[in-house]
Amino acid sequence: MRSRCVPYDRSFDSEASLKQHKRTSLVHAFNCTPCNRRFDSEEALQQHLRDPRIQDTETPLDIFFRSFPAFNYDPSLSPATSYTNLQRQEGWRRNIAASDDTWNRYQDAL
Structure with a gap:
């Protein structure tokens, strides 16, 4: 019986071959952003988290950016790039109270 990997559009001769593929393939990995470790299953990642x-590894910048629920925060980007992206998303301009307040919070998080 052939087993199929949908994301890669590949077939394998056995379930064991498919499982080995899933263990070694990056598309099937579950990554822990704070410590950059890889896990083979969502359950293993959740147990790790x-x-x-691990929970104590959030920085003040992580907390700042995650305080904006609609913002897709990517910790691998530089803080300046993340702030620029956030500013663009929110439409903030200089000398606007909300923008100035957020800038000050960002500076404190640095």
Whole structure:
């Protein structure tokens, strides 16, 4: 019986071959952003994330950017790039109270 990997559009001769493919293929990996580790399943990643040491790795900048729920924060980008993206998304301009307040919060997080 052939097993199929949909994201790669590949077939495998056995379920064991498909499982091996999933263990070694990046498209099937579950990544932990704070520590840059890779896990083979969502369950393994969630178990890892419950570790209090992982939960403490959020920086003040992470907390700042995540305080905007509609903002798609990517910790791999520089803080300046993330702030520019946030500013563009929110339509902030200089000398506007909301923009100035957010700039000050951003500076404090740095």
